[in-house]
Amino acid sequence: MMIMKSSHSRRTLALATALTLASIGLTACGDTDSSDSGASDSTPIRALLAAQPATLDPIVGARSGQIVWATMLETLIGTDDNLGPADTSLLTSWTRTDATTWTFTVRPDVSFSNGEKADAAAVANTITLTRDSEASQLKSYFGNVTSIEAPDAGTVVLKTKAPQYNIPDLLTTVYLVPPKYYEEKGSDGFAAAPVGTGPYVWAGGNAGRDMSVKPNPEYWGTAPSNQGITFTWANEAAQRLALIQSKSVDVAFDLPPAQASAAKAANVEVVSTETAMKIIAFLDSTKAPFDKPELREAAALSIDRDAIVRGIFDGQAVADAGLLNVRPGEQPAQSVTPNLDRAKQLVGSGGPTVQITYPAAQYTNIEEVAQAVGGSLEQAGFKVNYEPLDYGTLVKRVIGRQVPGIAIFAGVPNVAVPDFFASGFMKTQSITGNCPDPRFDEMAQEALEQDDADQAAPIYEQLNTMGVVEKHCYVPLYRQVFNYATAPGVTGVEFGPLNTVDFTKTTR
Known part of the structure; x- marks a missing residue:
């Protein structure tokens, strides 16, 4: 390539x-x-x-x-050096009272900068907004939550319909907002002058x-x-x-x-950090041309992630062949090996046109990456056109199921558990919704109902194999190595x- x-x-x-x-x-x-x-x-x-x-x-x-x-808002739960939940933020302890009930203790005597109390009622309100707001980025992760109550100023009780082992992990990426101010200002007004703790x-x-x-x-x-x-x-x-x-x-x-x-x-002075963020090509299986499984396979086989890392990043990125392996250093048990000859056979003559949509200027060298993916598809026999968008527009179109062909953007596991990608990208009601399959919903739920992450791991491996290797709905490309200079x-x-x-x- x-x-x-x-x-x-x-x-x-x-x-x-x-x-x-x-x-x-x-x-x-x-x-x-x-x-x-x-x-x-x-x-x-x-x-x-x-x-x-x-x-x-x-x-x-x-x-x-x-x-x-x-800088202004804080997550409900902090994270430790292993990216797990820690008691360093606004919730200082949590207990799984039973299989479907979690009880959290709120740090006392904390207020928002506008004077509102950052108490249990504020925590319950923020989780409710996260679950119920139409445009919530984390909506799909909290669909199993049936009630959020604050029996007193220092306690929050959260109940789920089915067991869900990763609730504390999810709260490490939920930022507390002041109830009265947020309701008064609305999303746009809050964004214009955020208030936090x-x-x-x-x-x-x-x-x-x-x-x-x-x-x-x-x-x-x-x-x-x-x-x-x-x-x-x-x-x-x-x-x-x-x-x-x-x-x-x-x-x-x-x-x-x-x-x-x-x-x-x-x-x-330059600091380089391998991140958990990975760039992924999402193939929309609900629309032409990738409603045909053989064309999704052809696209996956044509893309050489190792060549992208070598050619565009001079090795300063980490090729990653998996979707649900979320921690830096992990690789999946099974992956797709590029095979351009087989891709050409699957496309045949008169290959269809594929639209590649990507967020212009959002990620390092993203334009070059999109061109490299498009060049690979063209070598396999596809025709390609490109649609660069600003990031906000791309997100809205993805959520609205308005991006046919391939969308290239980052999967950012804001919590280091595989369900963040399974629920975010694989379930029918996920952010992308690009590969609806009842089996994904069932297996993702089965994984969450395990007692802990170790018991859920084999299920996530199977999910990864189905989505990436068998159905070819996701083409993981690489992990970002993030450089900043001081x-x-x-x-x-x-x-x-x-x-x-x-x-x-x-x-x-």
Whole structure:
């Protein structure tokens, strides 16, 4: 498979453009003198993102936005070094009272930054919003929950219709919102000025340019070591490289391999982390052409994930052949081996047209990845057209079942359990709904009803084999290796494999 890299001239032009825009980045970050490449300790940490978050509402927002909103809002349950539930956040203990009942203890004396109490009633309300809101990103994970009650200010009792072993895991990605404020403002109003219990509070923003947070003086935990964070964004990786090299920002996220190597060569500190996020090609089995099993198989056989990692990422990504293996380092028991000759046989002459939809500028080198997948399909005999969309539009179309052919985007297991992908992508009422099969629903439910993750593991292996190897509805590509760079003297940025960032210890 031939994979085309961006031309040298294009990268040079982008870099020149970035240098021209450096002063704009300085102004957006709050500096008034573009000749001053540094910043004092009394000014906010300047964080540069690859894209503006689509929304800061955690109920409806994709978890890519949590890099910003998690400065102000907190998850109900924390995570430990093994990515399991920990008592470090708003729920301090939990007990499985019986097979279908969970009882949680709420951290006492915590309030939202607007004065509302962060008590059991607020926790119950947030879980209810997560389960019932029409556009909830996590709706499918809480469909088994039948009741959420707060018998007193410090206790939440959650009941499920059938046993579900991973409820505490799921609550590690549910962010607490204030009931009165959220109801009054609605999703859009809340996203415009989020209110939470976290170490920072909203400090304002300039539409399309920047957004800022400052320390929360009433925070219940350890106060931040800085004066806040100002977030800006630049879609072009060359811009992000130029801005970190010129010290116009303190930390630049999502540097592709070429820019990360250039930053290292310029003695810029670069940190690389293998994440749990994986890029996946989703084939829609409900619409032509992939309603035909042989064409789904042909597409899967034509795509060489190892070639994508070598050709586009220079090895700075991890080829991954599985869907439900969610922790870094895991691989599935069975996988698909590329076979272009067999793919050509299955397509035959006069191959159909396939639409490839992907979120432009959302992920590292995603355009090149989409072109590589399309090139593979063309070699097998398919015709291909491309539809790049902004991420928010893509999510809405995926949820609305309006993306025929192939959709390429990231699966982000915000909790490190296989059900996050099984319920998110495989069940009939999942986010994607691209491969409805009653057996998936039955097996996913059977896995959840096991006593723990170890007992559920063999069921998830079978589910993975069915979806990826037998039905060819999912073509896993690679795990993201995430690179970010820090300016001289900047320390304490903590990036985790579940794509979370802790800025509280960041100083310059």
